[in-house]
Amino acid sequence: MKLLSTLALALLATAASAQESAPQATPTSIVAGAPVSDWRAIDPANLLVMTLAPDSSGKPRQVVIQLVPAPFSEGWVGNIRTLAGQHWWDGTTVYRVVDNWVSQWGDGEDDKPDAKPLPEGLKVIPESEYTAPMTCEVYKYDGKVLDERCAPAFAAIEAIDPYVMQGQTGFSGGWPVAFMLTPEGNRIWPTHCYGTVGVARDLSPDTGTGAELYAVIGHAPRALDRNIAVVGRVIEGIEHLSTLPRGKGEAGVYDDPALKVPIVSVRLGNDMPEADRPHFEFLASDSASFAQLMKVRANRSDEFYKVPAGGVDVCNVPVPMRRAASR
Amino acid sequence: MKLLSTLALALLATAASAQESAPQATPTSIVAGAPVSDWRAIDPANLLVMTLAPDSSGKPRQVVIQLVPAPFSEGWVGNIRTLAGQHWWDGTTVYRVVDNWVSQWGDGEDDKPDAKPLPEGLKVIPESEYTAPMTCEVYKYDGKVLDERCAPAFAAIEAIDPYVMQGQTGFSGGWPVAFMLTPEGNRIWPTHCYGTVGVARDLSPDTGTGAELYAVIGHAPRALDRNIAVVGRVIEGIEHLSTLPRGKGEAGVYDDPALKVPIVSVRLGNDMPEADRPHFEFLASDSASFAQLMKVRANRSDEFYKVPAGGVDVCNVPVPMRRAASR
Known part of the structure; x- marks a missing residue:
């Protein structure tokens, strides 16, 4: 404890007083103790379920993405609903994987003559809507x-x-x-954190349609904030994107077509059969539990940690998420 | 550009004037243009080469780790030199992989009766030496x-x-x-960033021997700074750790022993045959090239980026590294 700053000590004291009823609170204990009223259901209409071809040992691979809520990126999210509704991604692939950066999917041939035609009705969104x-x-x-x-x-x-x-x-x-x-x-x-889903694009002023998407699989690329449209986050199955072999072609595109991962389907949760429909809840960010979680993430002081940092970055407070019973 | 803050504009102006001789500098252009005198060779004695068993398609897997220089973590680095010199890791495994967290290797049974005996002469290092x-x-x-x-x-x-x-x-x-x-x-x-290698340990005041190591494969876990010994960083082959299947057992340990990745050998660079010895260089952090790199990372303003952040975190300025000819 001898390296503790006075600031850290002050913050630790705050945390300690908050913990009188819950000694040595950890992120795990806070989530476990959060009352039902601190959890919010996610409407399946705001979830995107991407089913990849099974892996080499035949295991199924499903990635669940939560779409970013209003007022963020509404134009692109609208395009994504159109693309999913038309089953546009079915038969496309995950075609680019860069270590400590992103996994990217879609047609991947959108700048070539044999590009997969996009559905009608997609909007062109201006850069001003990144915020x-x-x-x-x-x-x-x-x-x-x-x-x-x-x-x-x-x-x-x-x-x-x-x-x-x-x-x-x-x-x-x-x-x-x-x-x-x-x-x-x-x-x-919305900030870029691990698991964030954004809209791949060419050079500005192009902002992308939403057909080519990426998920962050490394340290938060915060320099992309305000420079690209954030449209969602992976809330389950990120490992099916983060463990893929890294691409060796230009910009991490798979130069070996055999490495491309086929996308079987991408569906909005509410377009799925009732039995398959995903139900998730997140810990409300305006709840007392979440306020305590932010404090503890900034001041880890349980048995394992000896020197609380006294601060934390927004990407090191992952929003707790859990499967919920269907309702 | 219309969302630019006055601060960001000021910083951008600074960056722009610095770029007069190198318009639209990017990290890539700075590294490509750095003079030979801005690069520093890494002594192979400060590199650890970990050879994993080939992957399922028979491809070789080699991970190169640079040991942290003095004055940091010298006691643990000394232990690691002893362990590598005695070939202690040969036959151990990568046994724990947690998404957005770490891949960990060593005996993995160190708390069990059949733990692999450690060599004599390992030092016990106090927590004060985390800094x-x-x-x-x-x-x-x-x-x-x-x-x-x-x-x-x-x-x-x-x-x-x-x-x-x-x-x-x-x-x-x-x-x-x-x-x-x-x-x-x-x-x-030393801070925890993507690729950082640290010493796994039990609860404080234990600080670990250095026999059980981990590499960060996700967003920088900066809360670990000053709470754990940083001993190195992966400078080549991180994908052999970051793409491994995630463990489903307690704390991400592989509950299926078949998933454990055998470690064939871990050697200090200078203990390897001349022909296999790794030679790397890094961009000196006290060079003019590195100063420009930090500025550009904080103020990306090339064609792709429209709004420079005006700031950057220490883990989003990866130190440029390259293979060098043997000398």
Whole structure:
């Protein structure tokens, strides 16, 4: 304990007093103790179920993606609903895997003459929609969100973030987000973390349709924030993307076509038969349990940890997620 | 560009003026243009070569680890030299793989009666050696290192880090590090990033021998900083650890023994035959090229990026590394 900073000691004291009723709280104990009322169901209509071909030993591979909620990336999410509704991804592949970066899927031939035709009705979305307005009337910075009227409800991480020097990171609607004062007022956006799903694109001003998607399989590529559309996150089955062989072709594309992983189907949860429909819950980011979770993640002080950091980054507070009974 | 903060604009202007002679610099262009004098050779004596059994298609799997330089973790690194010199890891396995966390290897039965006996002469290292003294005479914080006399030479990242609220992150000797004012003065330590190799341990005050090691295969687990011994980093072949199936047993240990990956051998580079000896170079962290790299990583403004973040975290500036001719 002798390397503890005074700041860390102060934060630890805060954590310790909060823990009087729950000594040595850990992320696991907080999640286990969270009351039912702190959990929120995810509408299956906001889940995307991607079924990959079975692996070499015949085991099934299913990836479940939660689509980002409004007000974020609504145009691209609309396109993704259209693509899934038309079964567009069926027969496409996971064609690019880069270590400590992304796994990417879709046609993969979209810049070639034999590109798979896209369905009609997809929208072209402008770069301005990488972020959304944040409706706070007052904004100033002292390490906390000051205006309780901020909407959507925002739970702030009490630490500075290197990617948001004039703003703040935290959680809104169970999603890791950042906001910042810009010339257009406060703007808020979902951050890139492990498991984040985004829209692959060519050079700006192209923003991508949503047909070519990637999932982050490494250290959070936060420099992509505000530069690419975040449309979801993998909430189950990320290992079916993160354990794939890394591509050896240009930019990590599989140069050996045999490595491409066939996508059997991608369906919206509500388009699936009742028995197969996925039901998940997340720990509400505006709940007391989540507030305690953020504190403990920043001040690990159970038996294993001897020096609490005194801070945490938004991607090191994964939002707890669990399977729920169908309802 | 319309969401740019004034701070980001200022930083972008700095970056733009630095780029006058190298328009739209990217990490790739900086590394390609770095003069020979900005590269430093790694002594093969500081490399550990781990050969795993070939994969299911018969392809060889080799992982190269650079040991952390002095003044960091010297006791554990000494133990690791002893273990490698005695060929202790030969016949052990990679036995634990947790998604977005670590791959771990060694005996894996070290807490059981049939544990593999350790060689004599391993040292027991105290927790105080998770960090090292930093010999600055003056210390105060304004977003930069103020004392040029700091040793080891320190290249600061010009952004605040949530895990080092009263300190600074940057690079020393080509290694990502953090330092902070503590009651014992300035202490400096290697940070946990993707690919970092650390010493698995039981509960404190145990600090581990170095026989059971892990490599980070996900988002930087910075809460482990100062809580565990960092002894190296994977500089080649991380995909042989990051693509392994995730363990389904307790704490991600393989419950199916057939999944354990046999370790054929682990050797120090200088104990290998001349022809097999690995030769690598890294981009010196006190070079002009590296200073430009840090700026560009914090202010990506090439064609793909439209909004520079204005900051970066220490784990998103991977130290450039390359194979070198033997000498």
